[in-house]
Amino acid sequence: MNKTFIIIKREFLSRVQKKTFLLSTILLPILIFGLYGLIIYFSVKGEEDIRVAIVDSKGVLENKIQSDKTLSFTFLKQADTAQLQKDLVDKKYSGYILLPDSISRRDSLQYHTRNNVGLMTQGKIESRINKALEKSSLQTLLAPGVTLEQVETNKTKVDLKISKSDGKTGNAGFATALGFICGFLIYLVLFIYGSMVMRGVMEEKTNRIAEVMVSSVKPYQLMIGKIVGIGAVGLLQFLIWGVLMLSLQLLIPVLFPQVMEQAGAAQAAVDQAGAAKSSMVTTIMNNLQSVNMFMIVGLFIIYFLGGYLLYSSLFAAVGSAVNEDPQDAQQLMLPITMPIIFAFVIMTQAINNPDGGLAIFGSLFPLTSPIVMMARIPYGVPAWELILSIALLIGGFLGTTWLAAKIYRTGILMYGKKVTWKELWKWARM
């Protein structure tokens, strides 16, 4: 079996079989989603069903307020406080409100109850009452014969799509979000997996196994094996996260049908009025179709790998040069982390101005292109720019790997000396 492959296998397996890998890859997303689930659970299920009695002698709100299982309203004509207090004790009602004869927009109402009232419940009751009051007062404003439903129908929600002269369409807000997320993910990848490579190399050096290793394999094989092995760990991690996100997202409506019901109810109110379907979900779906998901995922993988290979070899070179002192590593890392941070800054610019000079430069220059280009892609990038950018990226990582290999070869066997960048440059030319 090829030696590089044996090394890749070890680097991959030794990380994947660690408990921390399982923890961070599988448990962490589950934990986060579990937390979300708990929050949703308690906000939906945690409360008892609330029954509110409203003493509404004038019938201001009757039949205008929305009642359902979790929050229901009962209307009483007469105020019998003693009887109501007794009902509270008997748990016939959770609370009651005495409605004054006339009520204006800024009045406050008293909600009498024996229990504590959560913020969510308070908000819910408030909004239901406000809506009902709004309806009744709006109706009085409308010309005779015009119904509130007709007003609802005429509310519009226009989604602005950009149609460029080259025939591509898109939605600026959506493109911004997608570009930012992709760029940010690559930014994280470079840092997390790059420093993982660096730590791996440092471990080999401080454990003094480097010399044993290079008496069996070429230093280049050792470095590439480590880089590819850790890259594979990264890809696997992303794959697992992707699958987990998707499946958990699908699980939430199954576990908590109420959430969907509420969303559905809100939409139903709109639909009922005959308005066009323009919920957030459909907006996203429409936009996804317009940006060609396959291309984005494909390019994400290309820039993920290209950027990772380019930077991880530099991180490996730094790891080989430092001794036990992690502070040395910090110092030597600075020239590598700077371009990554710089790329991130350009990316935030590129999102607002995807065709600006800085954005175009940043998306072609191999040290910044993995991050900046991802931000530009959702807006549509000319094919020649993409091809040039990828070609430069490939050239870039071949260059950095070649350079890093030379530094690495000398560095892993060098002990005791504190190394400067000047020295590294000397090794690279050796």
Next chain:
Amino acid sequence: MPLLEVHNLKKHYGAHKAVDDISFSIERGSIFGLLGPNGAGKTTLLRMITGIFYPDGGQITFDGRPFKAEDDILHIGYMPEERGLYKKMKIGEQAVYLAQLKGLSKAEALDKVKTWFEKFEMQSWWNKKVEDLSKGMGQKLQFVTTVLHEPKLIILDEPFSGLDPVNANLIKEEIYNLAKRGCTVIFSTHRMEQVEEICDQIILVNKGQKILDGTVHGVKQEYKKNQFKVLTEEGINLPASAQFQLVQQNGHEYTIQLATGTSTNAVLEELIRNQVPVLGFTEILPSLNDIFIRLVEGTHATTRAFQAAS
């Protein structure tokens, strides 16, 4: 045919000559001692032989052909002075991994590791991690990983440092066994008593140059001072003589220096003629340690200022 021949090997770092024109050859199945003070260039020399460094000049011939690192390192086992293993890796897995990198198939590697672990009574360690081992245990494991793939040439840099006498003996026995089976061993050290005991041939390196080459016996003969130890009965004084000079007296034990051209028999004859009862008469051979110190100090630089090893 020697297993390894080194001709005019050179390695320079700028103006500093780490290895400066060294030649030697090692016979198959012999145990070869590479001696020298710290910073003499031993490690650099060994790194060139193991293919880690490229020489700046000279040739290495391995097994009759010019040395080609890629293929030949599979037949070399190198245990560097700075020992190292993956701390978090299980011992069995690690040994198999290192053997695979030396070109063994997985099944072969597994088989060999098991045999060696049994030999060193290490089977129960298989699932332990290196970080859980004592230093001596780690040394044993390191030795096993070095010789596992039955290399033609085994290079051991200070193999006994950190080992207790029992384990040192165990490893020494294995070195003899390997040599008997045809392995050639290079043994780099500055512990002379071990060299005297184990090595067939030695070279002494200082300041990047070879200053001594030969068998242990030959070297001792070459550097002997023609001194003898004479043991007599108490109360007897050695007579003054033109044939020898008294160097030291310790009770009734005398150290004498023979004059040039004088034979031992002539001295004995004279002693007997003078009625000196001779209880013992032995030649004093210098220890390698003495020779080492004499030669290295003679160059006016016991140890050079520390130079980075590479």
